[in-house]
Amino acid sequence: MNVSEHDRTSGAGFSGAVGLVLARPARLLGIEPFFMEFIAGIEERLAERGLSVLLHVVATQEAEIDAYRRWAAQGLVDTVVVVNRTVDDKRLPVLRELGLPAVLVGAGSDDADGTDAAAGGGGPAMPAVRTDDAGPVREALAHLLDLGHRRIARVSGPANLLHTRARTAALVEGCRAVGVEPVVVEGDYSDEAGAKLTTALLRRPEPPTAILYDNDVMAVAGLGAAKEMGVAVPERLSLIAWDDSTLCRLASPPLTTMSVDVHQYGVLVAESVLELIDGRPVAERWSPTARCVPRGSTAPCAVPSTTV
Known part of the structure; x- marks a missing residue:
């Protein structure tokens, strides 16, 4: 779909929101900096286009799927960002069923076509910002x-x-x-x-x-x-x-x-989201590469490998 600037300002068929559901204990968000930096990167880029992030924190993947169903039924979001990909991920086939556009975050090179096995294979490719773990x-x-x-x-x-x-x-x-x-x-x-x-x-x-x-x-x-x-x-x-x-x-x-530059990671995800919303081809992107930064917590081993 191609959303015009008029649609964005008038609200015609356009919510102006990008959905992000985090299925994790809410208390972790207060102490774990990663997702706050990640979301800040997404919001910074989306704000340039007058868009915002609709964040929802739930306890389970099943509750996340319920949120997608509500959002799709009520037209609350234009696309969603899917994080924390899992084995036998049940979310992707549901998103396809709902027709809710999505950008996958963290798919690796072994998921090169953007199709998860849990989705039954052969479905339309979902754009992804890939990560080398x-x-x-x-x-x-x-x-x-x-x-x-x-x-x-x-x-x-x-x-x-x-x-x-x-x-x-x-x-x-x-x-x-x-x-x-x-x-x-x-x-x-x-x-x-x-x-x-x-x-x-x-x-x-x-x-x-x-x-x-x-x-x-x-x-x-x-x-x-x-x-x-x-x-x-x-x-x-x-x-x-x-x-x-x-x-x-x-x-x-x-x-x-x-x-890793988590803020830039979020910006890259937002770039893919904008291309998807605009109906343009979504470029393949990789998250910034994580690098080992030595500091004071690592030193030569003082215990011989043969010593208990």
């Missing part, structure tokens, strides 16, 4: 291996998320290539999970000398848990967070991170 993990792992670490753990996000699986697969593949068997435990992005899982890892008979976390909140909480157990960072334990933030930079020591 494996490359940054390999870079962070190389940093740890260069420092001599061989007992490596990962505190992941929910295992059913596609980006979680891609990151875990990259870590496992990279570790096994050098004869290392990593330990992977599943968290939920909360500080409680970060602290609890870090404590459990450090109580193992052969505790890790390095831990990679799937977000900044779990990493900062893991740092606090290590301190409470008397495990010095980085002298005895190196930590790396995914997502850079003020939390990471103000931690003591400052956390090494896999850093």
